[in-house]
Amino acid sequence: MHLRPVTEADLAMFQRYLTEPGLIGPDWRGFRDAQEPARRFARDGFLGEDGGRLIVDVDGQAAGNVGWRKGSYVPPAFYWEIGIVLLPEWRGKGFGWRAQAMLCGYLFEHTPVQRIQAGTHPENTAEQRALEKAGFQLEGVIRACEFRAGQWQDGLLYSRLRGDAPVNPQ
Template sequence: MADVAIRLRPVTEPDLAMFRRFATEPGLIGLDWAGFRDAQSYARRFATDGYLGAEDGRLMVWADEELAGLVSWIAGQYGVAGRHFEIGIVLLPEWRGRGIGWRAQAMLCDYLFAHNPVQRIQAATHPENLAEQRALEKAGFQLEGVVRACEFRAGQWRDGYLYSRLRDDPAPAL
Protein backbone atom coordinates (compact mmCIF):
# COMPACT_ATOMS: atom_id res chain seq x y z
CA MET A 1 0.00 0.00 0.00
CA ALA A 2 3.03 2.28 -0.06
CA ASP A 3 1.94 3.57 -3.45
CA VAL A 4 -0.67 5.81 -1.78
CA ALA A 5 0.79 9.31 -1.37
CA ILE A 6 0.23 10.53 2.21
CA ARG A 7 0.59 14.07 3.49
CA LEU A 8 -0.40 16.01 6.58
CA ARG A 9 -1.59 19.59 6.45
CA PRO A 10 -3.24 22.12 8.79
CA VAL A 11 -7.01 22.16 9.18
CA THR A 12 -8.93 24.45 6.82
CA GLU A 13 -12.50 25.63 7.19
CA PRO A 14 -13.97 23.12 4.68
CA ASP A 15 -12.52 20.27 6.83
CA LEU A 16 -14.96 21.16 9.60
CA ALA A 17 -17.70 19.30 7.70
CA MET A 18 -15.84 16.04 8.39
CA PHE A 19 -15.46 16.96 12.08
CA ARG A 20 -19.21 17.55 12.32
CA ARG A 21 -19.84 14.12 10.77
CA PHE A 22 -17.72 12.48 13.48
CA ALA A 23 -19.81 14.28 16.14
CA THR A 24 -23.21 13.37 14.69
CA GLU A 25 -22.92 10.01 12.88
CA PRO A 26 -22.81 7.11 15.36
CA GLY A 27 -20.24 4.53 14.40
CA LEU A 28 -18.38 6.65 11.84
CA ILE A 29 -15.51 7.18 14.24
CA GLY A 30 -15.39 3.47 15.14
CA LEU A 31 -14.84 2.28 18.69
CA ASP A 32 -14.22 5.81 19.97
CA TRP A 33 -17.84 6.92 19.53
CA ALA A 34 -18.73 8.62 22.83
CA GLY A 35 -22.20 9.89 22.01
CA PHE A 36 -23.46 12.98 20.26
CA ARG A 37 -21.38 16.12 20.68
CA ASP A 38 -21.81 19.81 19.96
CA ALA A 39 -21.21 19.88 16.19
CA GLN A 40 -20.57 23.65 16.26
CA SER A 41 -17.72 23.38 18.76
CA TYR A 42 -15.36 22.57 15.89
CA ALA A 43 -15.97 25.92 14.18
CA ARG A 44 -15.46 27.76 17.48
CA ARG A 45 -12.15 26.00 18.08
CA PHE A 46 -11.03 26.55 14.48
CA ALA A 47 -11.74 30.28 14.86
CA THR A 48 -9.57 30.37 17.99
CA ASP A 49 -6.33 28.86 16.69
CA GLY A 50 -6.95 26.75 13.58
CA TYR A 51 -6.39 23.62 15.71
CA LEU A 52 -2.71 24.48 16.20
CA GLY A 53 -2.66 25.24 19.91
CA ALA A 54 0.25 25.18 22.31
CA GLU A 55 -1.17 22.18 24.20
CA ASP A 56 -2.98 20.27 21.47
CA GLY A 57 -3.70 20.23 17.79
CA ARG A 58 -4.92 18.43 14.70
CA LEU A 59 -3.62 17.93 11.21
CA MET A 60 -5.57 16.58 8.27
CA VAL A 61 -4.50 13.33 6.61
CA TRP A 62 -4.57 13.41 2.82
CA ALA A 63 -4.16 10.24 0.77
CA ASP A 64 -3.77 10.54 -2.98
CA GLU A 65 -5.00 14.14 -2.75
CA GLU A 66 -8.25 13.15 -1.00
CA LEU A 67 -9.24 13.89 2.58
CA ALA A 68 -8.83 10.62 4.48
CA GLY A 69 -9.04 11.66 8.13
CA LEU A 70 -7.10 13.45 10.84
CA VAL A 71 -4.36 13.00 13.40
CA SER A 72 -4.34 14.75 16.76
CA TRP A 73 -2.10 15.36 19.75
CA ILE A 74 -2.49 16.61 23.28
CA ALA A 75 0.21 17.48 25.80
CA GLY A 76 0.54 15.53 29.03
CA GLN A 77 2.93 15.57 31.95
CA TYR A 78 4.68 12.93 34.05
CA GLY A 79 6.32 14.47 37.09
CA VAL A 80 7.96 17.89 37.01
CA ALA A 81 9.81 17.72 33.68
CA GLY A 82 8.15 14.83 31.87
CA ARG A 83 6.15 16.64 29.19
CA HIS A 84 4.92 14.32 26.44
CA PHE A 85 2.28 14.12 23.74
CA GLU A 86 -0.50 11.59 23.29
CA ILE A 87 -1.57 11.15 19.69
CA GLY A 88 -4.66 9.80 18.02
CA ILE A 89 -5.99 9.16 14.55
CA VAL A 90 -9.34 8.72 12.88
CA LEU A 91 -9.73 7.74 9.26
CA LEU A 92 -12.91 7.68 7.24
CA PRO A 93 -14.04 4.07 6.74
CA GLU A 94 -13.10 3.94 3.06
CA TRP A 95 -9.45 4.71 3.94
CA ARG A 96 -9.02 2.14 6.72
CA GLY A 97 -6.95 -0.99 6.15
CA ARG A 98 -4.88 0.55 3.35
CA GLY A 99 -1.60 1.26 5.21
CA ILE A 100 -2.38 4.96 5.62
CA GLY A 101 -2.86 5.11 9.39
CA TRP A 102 0.52 3.85 10.50
CA ARG A 103 2.31 6.15 8.07
CA ALA A 104 0.25 9.18 9.11
CA GLN A 105 1.02 8.45 12.78
CA ALA A 106 4.74 8.02 12.04
CA MET A 107 4.72 11.31 10.12
CA LEU A 108 2.99 13.03 13.04
CA CYS A 109 5.63 11.71 15.45
CA ASP A 110 8.42 12.98 13.16
CA TYR A 111 6.69 16.39 13.03
CA LEU A 112 6.21 16.59 16.81
CA PHE A 113 9.78 15.48 17.58
CA ALA A 114 11.16 18.03 15.07
CA HIS A 115 9.26 20.96 16.57
CA ASN A 116 9.03 20.15 20.30
CA PRO A 117 11.60 19.13 22.93
CA VAL A 118 9.56 16.13 24.10
CA GLN A 119 11.20 12.76 24.69
CA ARG A 120 8.02 10.70 24.60
CA ILE A 121 4.95 10.31 22.40
CA GLN A 122 2.30 7.87 23.50
CA ALA A 123 -0.88 6.42 22.04
CA ALA A 124 -3.67 4.35 23.49
CA THR A 125 -5.97 1.86 21.83
CA HIS A 126 -8.62 -0.68 22.63
CA PRO A 127 -7.64 -4.32 23.29
CA GLU A 128 -10.03 -5.42 20.52
CA ASN A 129 -8.57 -3.01 17.95
CA LEU A 130 -5.98 -5.35 16.46
CA ALA A 131 -5.55 -3.22 13.32
CA GLU A 132 -4.56 -0.16 15.38
CA GLN A 133 -2.18 -2.23 17.49
CA ARG A 134 -0.41 -3.37 14.30
CA ALA A 135 -0.42 0.19 12.95
CA LEU A 136 1.19 1.58 16.09
CA GLU A 137 3.90 -1.09 16.01
CA LYS A 138 4.62 -0.32 12.34
CA ALA A 139 4.81 3.39 13.28
CA GLY A 140 7.62 2.58 15.75
CA PHE A 141 5.61 2.33 18.97
CA GLN A 142 6.13 -0.30 21.67
CA LEU A 143 3.44 -1.74 23.88
CA GLU A 144 3.93 -0.67 27.49
CA GLY A 145 0.99 -2.41 29.06
CA VAL A 146 -2.65 -2.45 30.00
CA VAL A 147 -4.31 0.59 31.57
CA ARG A 148 -7.15 -0.89 33.57
CA ALA A 149 -10.66 0.58 33.47
CA CYS A 150 -9.42 3.79 31.84
CA GLU A 151 -12.35 4.52 29.53
CA PHE A 152 -16.11 4.61 29.86
CA ARG A 153 -17.57 3.41 26.55
CA ALA A 154 -20.81 1.72 25.56
CA GLY A 155 -22.11 1.71 29.13
CA GLN A 156 -19.12 0.21 30.92
CA TRP A 157 -15.55 0.83 32.04
CA ARG A 158 -13.01 -0.73 29.70
CA ASP A 159 -9.28 -1.39 29.66
CA GLY A 160 -6.89 0.15 27.17
CA TYR A 161 -3.44 -0.60 25.80
CA LEU A 162 -0.73 2.05 26.14
CA TYR A 163 2.01 2.35 23.52
CA SER A 164 4.96 4.74 23.34
CA ARG A 165 7.65 5.92 20.98
CA LEU A 166 10.69 7.71 22.39
CA ARG A 167 12.74 10.30 20.57
CA ASP A 168 15.71 7.94 20.27
CA ASP A 169 13.67 4.90 19.16
CA PRO A 170 14.32 4.05 15.53
CA ALA A 171 11.87 5.75 13.19
CA PRO A 172 10.17 3.44 10.70
CA ALA A 173 10.99 3.71 7.02
CA LEU A 174 8.19 5.52 5.27
Protein backbone atom coordinates in the same frame (compact mmCIF):
# COMPACT_ATOMS: atom_id res chain seq x y z
CA MET B 1 -0.09 10.97 1.26
CA HIS B 2 0.91 13.84 3.50
CA LEU B 3 -0.17 15.72 6.61
CA ARG B 4 -1.44 19.28 6.33
CA PRO B 5 -3.11 21.89 8.54
CA VAL B 6 -6.88 21.89 8.93
CA THR B 7 -8.76 24.23 6.57
CA GLU B 8 -12.26 25.61 6.85
CA ALA B 9 -13.41 23.06 4.25
CA ASP B 10 -12.42 20.25 6.67
CA LEU B 11 -14.82 21.40 9.39
CA ALA B 12 -17.68 19.36 7.90
CA MET B 13 -15.68 16.17 8.53
CA PHE B 14 -15.12 17.15 12.17
CA GLN B 15 -18.83 17.89 12.56
CA ARG B 16 -19.62 14.44 11.17
CA TYR B 17 -17.41 12.85 13.85
CA LEU B 18 -19.65 14.44 16.50
CA THR B 19 -23.03 13.68 14.99
CA GLU B 20 -22.83 10.35 13.12
CA PRO B 21 -22.87 7.32 15.42
CA GLY B 22 -20.40 4.67 14.31
CA LEU B 23 -18.47 6.89 11.88
CA ILE B 24 -15.33 6.80 14.02
CA GLY B 25 -15.98 3.29 15.34
CA PRO B 26 -16.04 2.41 19.03
CA ASP B 27 -14.57 5.77 20.09
CA TRP B 28 -17.85 7.59 19.43
CA ARG B 29 -18.95 9.08 22.76
CA GLY B 30 -22.49 10.15 21.93
CA PHE B 31 -23.77 13.32 20.32
CA ARG B 32 -21.64 16.39 20.92
CA ASP B 33 -21.72 20.09 20.04
CA ALA B 34 -21.32 20.16 16.25
CA GLN B 35 -20.25 23.82 16.36
CA GLU B 36 -17.23 23.15 18.58
CA PRO B 37 -14.89 22.38 15.64
CA ALA B 38 -15.67 25.79 14.08
CA ARG B 39 -14.94 27.54 17.38
CA ARG B 40 -11.65 25.66 17.76
CA PHE B 41 -10.68 26.44 14.17
CA ALA B 42 -11.44 30.14 14.73
CA ARG B 43 -9.41 30.16 17.95
CA ASP B 44 -6.17 28.56 16.72
CA GLY B 45 -6.71 26.58 13.52
CA PHE B 46 -6.31 23.34 15.53
CA LEU B 47 -2.64 24.22 16.19
CA GLY B 48 -2.40 25.15 19.87
CA GLU B 49 0.40 24.94 22.39
CA ASP B 50 -1.30 22.08 24.24
CA GLY B 51 -2.20 20.05 21.17
CA GLY B 52 -3.57 20.08 17.69
CA ARG B 53 -4.74 18.21 14.63
CA LEU B 54 -3.48 17.73 11.11
CA ILE B 55 -5.40 16.34 8.16
CA VAL B 56 -4.32 13.04 6.58
CA ASP B 57 -4.43 14.08 2.93
CA VAL B 58 -4.45 11.38 0.25
CA ASP B 59 -4.28 12.78 -3.28
CA GLY B 60 -6.06 15.98 -2.27
CA GLN B 61 -8.79 14.26 -0.25
CA ALA B 62 -9.16 14.41 3.53
CA ALA B 63 -8.96 10.78 4.65
CA GLY B 64 -9.11 11.66 8.34
CA ASN B 65 -6.90 13.35 10.90
CA VAL B 66 -4.16 12.80 13.42
CA GLY B 67 -4.15 14.66 16.70
CA TRP B 68 -1.97 15.24 19.72
CA ARG B 69 -2.48 16.64 23.19
CA LYS B 70 -0.11 17.49 25.97
CA GLY B 71 0.15 15.35 29.09
CA SER B 72 2.55 15.27 32.00
CA TYR B 73 3.63 12.77 34.62
CA VAL B 74 5.96 15.23 36.36
CA PRO B 75 5.83 18.92 35.39
CA PRO B 76 7.53 20.73 33.74
CA ALA B 77 8.34 17.75 31.49
CA PHE B 78 5.53 16.73 29.16
CA TYR B 79 4.64 14.10 26.59
CA TRP B 80 2.33 14.04 23.59
CA GLU B 81 -0.58 11.62 23.42
CA ILE B 82 -1.53 11.00 19.82
CA GLY B 83 -4.57 9.57 18.11
CA ILE B 84 -5.94 9.00 14.64
CA VAL B 85 -9.33 8.91 12.97
CA LEU B 86 -9.64 7.68 9.41
CA LEU B 87 -12.93 7.73 7.59
CA PRO B 88 -14.19 4.17 6.92
CA GLU B 89 -13.33 4.18 3.20
CA TRP B 90 -9.65 4.91 4.00
CA ARG B 91 -9.11 2.21 6.62
CA GLY B 92 -7.09 -0.95 6.01
CA LYS B 93 -4.97 0.58 3.23
CA GLY B 94 -1.78 1.40 5.16
CA PHE B 95 -2.46 5.11 5.63
CA GLY B 96 -2.92 4.90 9.41
CA TRP B 97 0.51 3.69 10.44
CA ARG B 98 2.16 6.02 7.94
CA ALA B 99 0.23 9.04 9.23
CA GLN B 100 1.14 8.21 12.83
CA ALA B 101 4.81 7.74 11.95
CA MET B 102 4.77 11.07 10.07
CA LEU B 103 3.13 12.79 13.04
CA CYS B 104 5.82 11.45 15.38
CA GLY B 105 8.53 12.72 13.06
CA TYR B 106 6.83 16.13 12.96
CA LEU B 107 6.47 16.33 16.75
CA PHE B 108 10.04 15.17 17.42
CA GLU B 109 11.36 17.71 14.91
CA HIS B 110 9.36 20.71 16.11
CA THR B 111 8.97 20.17 19.87
CA PRO B 112 11.45 19.17 22.60
CA VAL B 113 9.30 16.23 23.73
CA GLN B 114 11.04 12.99 24.74
CA ARG B 115 7.96 10.73 24.77
CA ILE B 116 4.96 10.19 22.50
CA GLN B 117 2.29 7.77 23.61
CA ALA B 118 -0.89 6.31 22.15
CA GLY B 119 -3.66 4.19 23.53
CA THR B 120 -5.95 1.71 21.84
CA HIS B 121 -8.59 -0.86 22.65
CA PRO B 122 -7.48 -4.45 23.32
CA GLU B 123 -9.81 -5.68 20.57
CA ASN B 124 -8.39 -3.25 17.97
CA THR B 125 -5.68 -5.50 16.59
CA ALA B 126 -5.38 -3.45 13.38
CA GLU B 127 -4.42 -0.34 15.38
CA GLN B 128 -2.01 -2.36 17.51
CA ARG B 129 -0.22 -3.51 14.33
CA ALA B 130 -0.28 0.06 12.97
CA LEU B 131 1.30 1.47 16.13
CA GLU B 132 4.02 -1.18 16.07
CA LYS B 133 4.77 -0.44 12.38
CA ALA B 134 4.96 3.26 13.32
CA GLY B 135 7.70 2.45 15.86
CA PHE B 136 5.66 2.22 19.07
CA GLN B 137 6.25 -0.36 21.78
CA LEU B 138 3.54 -1.86 23.97
CA GLU B 139 3.95 -0.77 27.58
CA GLY B 140 0.97 -2.56 29.09
CA VAL B 141 -2.70 -2.65 30.00
CA ILE B 142 -4.38 0.32 31.63
CA ARG B 143 -7.26 -1.14 33.58
CA ALA B 144 -10.72 0.45 33.42
CA CYS B 145 -9.37 3.63 31.79
CA GLU B 146 -12.37 4.65 29.68
CA PHE B 147 -16.12 4.54 29.82
CA ARG B 148 -17.37 3.14 26.51
CA ALA B 149 -20.43 1.17 25.43
CA GLY B 150 -22.03 1.51 28.85
CA GLN B 151 -19.16 0.15 30.93
CA TRP B 152 -15.58 0.75 31.98
CA GLN B 153 -13.08 -0.74 29.53
CA ASP B 154 -9.38 -1.54 29.64
CA GLY B 155 -6.92 0.03 27.22
CA LEU B 156 -3.46 -0.69 25.88
CA LEU B 157 -0.69 1.90 26.19
CA TYR B 158 2.03 2.23 23.56
CA SER B 159 4.98 4.64 23.49
CA ARG B 160 7.73 5.86 21.27
CA LEU B 161 10.79 7.74 22.59
CA ARG B 162 12.93 10.29 20.81
CA GLY B 163 15.90 7.91 20.85
CA ASP B 164 14.01 4.95 19.38
CA ALA B 165 14.91 3.86 15.88
CA PRO B 166 13.44 6.19 13.25
CA VAL B 167 10.63 4.88 11.06
CA ASN B 168 10.40 5.62 7.34
CA PRO B 169 6.69 5.95 6.48
CA GLN B 170 7.31 5.55 2.74
